[in-house]
Amino acid sequence: MGEIDPHSFTKGSEPAIDEMSLSLYLDFCKCIVEGWALVRLARPHTGPFSLDSRSLSIHSVVDSERQTPIPFSLSSSPDPIKGSLLSLSLCNQSSFLISYSTSPSSSALQWLLPPQTLNKSHPFVYTQCQAIHARSLFPSQDTPSRRFRFSAFLNIPSHLSAVMAARHVLRRPPHSRDPSSWSHPQHQHGRVVEEFVMDHPIPPYLFAFAVGQLGNRVVGPRTRVYSEDSPSLLDSAAAEFSGTEYLIREGEKLFGSYEWERFDLLVLPPSFPYGGMENPRMVFLTPTVIKGDATGAQVVAHELAHSWTGNLITNISNEHFWLNEGFTTYAERRIVEAVQGPHSASLNIGIGWRGLQQDLDRFKDHLEFTKLKNNQQGIHPDDVYSQVPYEKGFQFLWRIERQVGRPAFDEFLKKYIATFKFKSIDTQTFLDFLKANIPGIEKQIDLVLWTEGTGIPPDACEPDSSLYKNIVSLADDFINGRMPRDDEVADWQGQQWELYLDNLPKSIQPSQVIDLDSRYKLSESKDYEVKVSFLQRAISCGCKTYYNEVEKTLKGVGRMKYLRPLYTALVKDSGNEDGKVFAKRLYSEARECYHPIAQGVVEAIFAKHL
Missing domain, CATH: 1.25.40.320 (Peptidase M1, leukotriene A4 hydrolase/aminopeptidase C-terminal domain)
Incomplete structure (x- = not known):
């Protein structure tokens, strides 16, 4: 089997990574991470083994059991989209240790100097691995079709603290067993190690951490809000997101149990490029969602909805991105409707409808990217990021709901999530499940037109709301x-x-x-x-x-x-x-x-x- 994702070197014939243990030494002076990745495969493998990398220096690869070198090669001419192929030559091996370092140009990391932070006294760094940037932080099968568990050991300056989209274990001094101390035995004074564990298998794009001078406030039994240590910012964020537990409970009523234990929020510096990022257990947010009137909770509702649609069930590649974002936009609006009422949801739908039209105009010369299921061979996913998978995907699901009725569609959604949780699927898998559980739906809705057709199908619609129409x-x-x-x-x-x-x-x-x-x-x-x-x-x-x-x-x-x-x-x-x-x-x-x-x-x- 060849490559399974147009944005990854990962091959279907090679075993999946089952678990990784990452030891990361964060060097704020050089703006690099020195890393050691202990990789465990789902089964032993003999022959070439492919990993994605971008702007990484690979120092060594060692069999973790026999302590013998493993031959490897790094492609000398990086692919402009996929980066560099890291190929290992394995001989019935199922675990190995990679020593590597990132580059200051790593696309997954933003290093902020003290003048670029709120308090202007300490540096800050955070990650953004979606869509295909995890490979610039650690060698990986950087495709959402492959999920893995991990532990992480962040070696950082002791005057800073770390948060991560994972369960925090402890904060302790470095010791000689830490790989991150091997190259810096003389530089461990004034540093600490923060340990984290992710117990559930996640796709690489959900790997996330931030390090800086951080403070926090409790806003609910499952939620703390974190930010740079500014009392005014933390107080504003805590007030804006005070209703988060109510959102979680409404989500559980609609979609089933919340599987991730914690739903913490990190308000990042203004440079964060997205409104929010749904990293499990630790959602990242832009400070622009703090509006002073609690309406920023709508962004939180979207990231929360990803806890079921995206984080539990994941698109198999970015060509099926609507399975993440269309479902999540639908789920977000159901939560907003339950919490804030139908008028608020209709405004949300109307704004999305307008955004969809604008992005369809943006792609008028590239109609392929107005499809839900599209061909991204040779295309960087960041270049075609748009409202199409969000809003056209929402419209498709809303169309199904109107056809079968909300009670039947709610029952279908719960069954869909329970069936595919912790799995990655494609559009055809969803359509097969839809037709099996709602017999005859393909005779009532043109499923092929919706998923493979360009533009907006004729049975899409604007919200039917007097408030919306008046505006x-x-x-x-x-x-x-x-x-x-x-x-x-x-x-x-x-x-x-x-x-x-x-x-x-x-x-x-x-x-x-x-x-x-x-x-x-x-x-x-x-x-x-x-x-x-x-x-x-x-x-x-x-x-x-x-x-x-x-x-x-x-x-x-x-x-x-x-x-x-x-x-x-x-x-x-x-x-x-x-x-x-x-x-x-x-x-x-x-x-x-x-x-x-x-x-x-x-x-x-x-x-x-x-």
């Missing part, structure tokens, strides 16, 4: 110069304004944008969803009045959801030379505060439009 109608009226009255927006929160802005006509004048802002101060909103949506509209209509606010935003946050639309709006117009010059200057000044994944996204925008 869209108000946005449509803007073209006639009618702004919403104060009494019409008196109780609007960020979601309502975001939906309104997203539905404004394209052909609006700079003067209209300025009038809208002078009345409602949208450019000054503390809700980044609102602020960025407004600034994008202002740039797109040629209004340069807000360039200072754009600069503050692009230098203040590194979330790709904000970087992508603002940089694209600045450089997309071929006649806007001022915008292009402005964008290039901004990026040169802000680049080092962006995560490597975000840097790649911005540079791809420049490559396309400059």
Whole structure:
């Protein structure tokens, strides 16, 4: 059998990694990790054995039982997407120890100097391994089709602390049995080892840790919120996420028992490139979700939903990414509906509907990526990351729910999760299970059109909500110069304004944008969803009045959801030379505060439009 994933060198004929023990020495001065990976396979293997790596230096590979060297080779010409093939020559071996070190350019790690942190006194480092970045942190079968258990020993400076998407065991001084002390016996003073264990098998992209000066607050029986040690930030985060236990209980009612014991939250520095990352036991969050009105809980609901759909059941490769994100978007909205009511869920659906349309337009010349099941051979998953798997996937599941009714679909979902938990599956496996458990569904819904067709199928739909329709109608009226009255927006929160802005006509004048802002101060909103949506509209209509606010935003946050639309709006117009010059200057000044994944996204925008 050949490679099982277009983004990995892993071969189907080779045994899976069953367990890894990782000893990691974090060198903040060099911005590298020196690592020792003790790998245990599911069965002994003879012959070539393939591992994924990127920007790793491999020092040695040793049979962990016989203590004899194992021949290995690292491809000299890295694949631009998959990285370098690390090939071992095994002889009836089932365990081995790899000694290696990362590069400062590791795409899985962002090292922050003290001036780049909140307190500006201690360094900080965190990981982001999705989609295919774990291979730049440790050699691995870096495909979601392979799941493994692990233990991890993080050797760090003693004035810092570590958190991990795993069960914390203890914090102790280094000792001679630690591989991470072998190369640094003279440098162990002033350092500690934090031990963690992940008891459940996870795909490599869910491997995650962070190290810095951290504090925490208890917000529920299963939840602490962590961040840089700032009382004001921790208090704000604790208030924003105080209802987390309620979300977990609603999720359990809908989808079955929560399998991961803890659901802790880590608020990362502003450079974090995503809204949230669903790492089991320790969700990573951007600080932009702290809005002061508890609406940031919707992002938490999405990451919580991944505890069932994504972390328990995982897509077999990124070509089936909708199995993670479409299911999770559906599950998130069910939790939001249970907690905040149907109006809030309908606004969420409406914003998603608009986002889906925007990304379909983005891929109008690459329709393959408007399919749920798509071909990503030769494509980096970060380059085609979009709302399509989230929102089209949601629409597909919502369509099934409407066909069979919510009670029947809820029963199906629970059975689906119980059947495939701790497994990785593909689209066909899901469709086979669907047809077996809802007989005749393929005669009522065109399953092939939904999963393999381009664009939006005709039986998709917007939410049927009076609140949603009223906001869209108000946005449509803007073209006639009618702004919403104060009494019409008196109780609007960020979601309502975001939906309104997203539905404004394209052909609006700079003067209209300025009038809208002078009345409602949208450019000054503390809700980044609102602020960025407004600034994008202002740039797109040629209004340069807000360039200072754009600069503050692009230098203040590194979330790709904000970087992508603002940089694209600045450089997309071929006649806007001022915008292009402005964008290039901004990026040169802000680049080092962006995560490597975000840097790649911005540079791809420049490559396309400059």
